[in-house]
Amino acid sequence: xxxxxxxxxALLLTSVFxxxxxxTIAIQTMAGIMDYGFxxxxxxxDTELAKEGLGSNLKLIEALIKGDPxxxxxxLYASQGYNAYALAFVEDDxxxxxxxxxxxxxxxxxxxxxQKSSFKSGMNGNLEAFxxxxxxxxxxxxxxxxxxxxGWGSYINISRTDPExxxxxxxxxALMDFVRRTDSTYYFGGxxxxxxxxxxxxxxxxxxxxxxAKQYFETSLLIGGGKFLMTYVYYAKTYAVQVQDxxxxxxxxxKVIDAPADILPSAKFPNAVAKQKAxxxxxxANELF
Numbered sequence: 068x069x070x071x072x073x074x075x076x077a078l079l080l081t082s083v084f085x086x087x088x089x090x091t092i093a094i095q096t097m098a099g100i101m102d103y104g105f106x107x108x109x110x111x112x113d114t115e116l117a118k119e120g121l122g123s124n125l126k127l128i129e130a131l132i133k134g135d136p137x138x139x140x141x142x143l144y145a146s147q148g149y150n151a152y153a154l155a156f157v158e159d160d161x162x163x164x165x166x167x168x169x170x171x172x173x174x175x176x177x178x179x180x181x182q183k184s185s186f187k188s189g190m191n192g193n194l195e196a197f198x199x200x201x202x203x204x205x206x207x208x209x210x211x212x213x214x215x216x217x218g219w220g221s222y223i224n225i226s227r228t229d230p231e232x233x234x235x236x237x238x239x240x241a242l243m244d245f246v247r248r249t250d251s252t253y254y255f256g257g258x259x260x261x262x263x264x265x266x267x268x269x270x271x272x273x274x275x276x277x278x279x280a281k282q283y284f285e286t287s288l289l290i291g292g293g294k295f296l297m298t299y300v301y302y303a304k305t306y307a308v309q310v311q312d313x314x315x316x317x318x319x320x321x322k323v324i325d326a327p328a329d330i331l332p333s334a335k336f337p338n339a340v341a342k343q344k345a346x347x348x349x350x351x352a353n354e355l356f
Contacts, residue, residue, distance in 0.1 A: 112328050112335040114343065118156050121148055132175075139179050139211070146176035146214040154221065155340040159347060162225045169225075173218030179211035180204070197238050201245050209250045213257060216242035220261055224268065240265060255334065256290030259283045260298050267305025280306045294331040296323045296341035304348055313356040320345040 108124075111117045125148045132141050150172035158165040181187040189200030204212060219239040226232035240262070247258035263283030269275030284302040291298060299319045307316035323345035331338055 106333075109334055109336050110332060112339045114155065114336070114339050117336050117339075118152075121152055125149065125152065137178075137182060139182075142175045142179050143210055143214065146172045146174075146211075146218065148172075149175065150214060150218050150221065151337075155336075158221075158225060159344070165225060166222055169218045169222035171218070173215050173222065176211045176214035176218065180208060180215060183208075194237050194241075198241050201241050204245055204249075206249050209246050209253050212242045213246045213253055216240075216246065217257070217261065220265065224264070236265070251286075252290050255295035255331075256287035256298070259287035259290065260295075260301060263287060264301045264305050267301070267309055270309065275309065277306055277309050280309070291331075293322075294326075294338075295334055296326055296330070296338045296345075299323045300341050300344050300348065303345075308355050311356060313352065316352065316356070317349065320349045324349070 108117060108121060111120075125145065128141055128145045128148065132138065132145060135141065149168050153165045153168035153172065157168060177190075181190060183203065185203035186200045189196040189203075192200075201212075216239045219235065220243065223232045223236050223239060243258050243261045246253055247262065251258060260283070263280045265280075266276050266283060267280035271277060281302075284298060284306060287295075287298045288302075299322050303316045303319040307313075307319060323341050326338070326342075328339065329335060
């Protein structure tokens with residue numbers, strides 16, 4: 068009997084399937100390597116070197132996401148990367164350029180949350196529907212919720228003359244409050260830092276609560292052991308300026324400037340950025356008080 072040959076279409080489908088499998092494996096392997104890459108990035112105290120590495124790696128991550136659009140690890144790294152790039156290297160020099168970068172940071176993490184139908188259904192509704200959607204999230208959603216809110220809130224914070232941006236602030240706050248209630252220790256008490264910044268930026272006559280801001284900042288410092296220096300920077304920039312306490316302002320920034328570069332080895336990069344921001348902010352003391 069003659070042996071039947073495999074139909075060409077079957078061979079083609081098999082090769083396509085195998086190619087897809089190999090691509091997925093390769094992307095997942097790269098995503099695993101990124102774990103070490105971001106760990107090394109956060110441990111880098113030379114901000115110029117960090118800037119060079121982060122910019123090129125962000126485009127690599129985006130290329131990998133195109134091959135695996137629902138890869139949560141890659142989406143989270145893209146969100147963290149764009150938020151970090153905007154905060155560290157763009158915002159102080161060009162607010163206009165920082166805005167779309169923060170939105171990229173928000174949207175990459177948001178793509179993780181919207182993979183859950185329970186969240187996606189209420190995402191674009193009114194505040195009540197959005198809060199209900201947030202209520203469907205679980206502890207495993209904390210990282211995506213945090214970085215979504217971080218990018219969103221940062222965009223809003225530098226777009227305060229835009230009514231549409233301000234209108235979204237309660238949604239960003241709802242997400243970050245979920246993080247605070249679910250895992251307040253995430254990213255060195257970052258939820259408390261975020262909420263403190265929001266409360267400290269808003270004047271009391273417009274509904275801001277300076278004392279609540281102070282409470283948030285102090286809690287964030289407690290969680291981070293006083294070693295995550297960005298908390299001091301925003302404590303000074305918002306609360307101390309809002310209540311016009313120049314002595315507190317200067318003492319908070321002095322703690323940042325005088326802190327050892329390796330006070331928190333796993334966060335050398337954000338702490339190095341905090342030092343730069345502290346020096347810049349201190350130079351503006353006469354304008355602020």
